[in-house]
Amino acid sequence: MPIVLSVKQEEDEMMTLENWAPFLAFFGIGMLGLGLSGSAIGLSIGGSAVTGMRGEKRGQGIAVSVLPGTQGLYSFAVGFLCLQKLTPFMKDPSQEGFVSACVIVMASGLVTGIACLFSGWYQGVVCAAGIKSINQDKMPMGQALLLAVFPEFYAILSLAFSALMLYS
16 A cells, blocks of 8 residues: 555656646747747748749849748747746756746747747748749839738737746
8 A cells, every 4th residue: 555655656746737848848849849930931932933933033032031040049039048047047947936937938939939940931921922023024122022921010019028027
């Protein structure tokens, strides 16, 4: 009978938030990979649109096609901020504030990763449409850039919100 109680006690200890906190933090940091993926998808969509452009318009198309690359930079920046938040706890995770820091890191990673995935992806779609319009002389490059900035705004909001969560 005492063996059953000790096993039960070990199971209860495994289910505490303190034991799950490092997993949650690194899960959040891993979710930032979604932002990197969104950037790669958007760059692929925009870059594919440039390949069909006339030679004299290709430079303008390249300028528009690189915009989705910023979501990867935002994800990287938030990842760096998350690691800075966790650094004081690396040597001694028993310090007060460790669990809350891990939960904040997870939330920041989720917010930024998901926002940058979709904004990068759909910014690539908007860029491709703008590139097509530039190639057909239906729109100047400035208007195509302006339209492509709208999805970018939500990636910037996720970066700002994550920075506020991490350092407020």
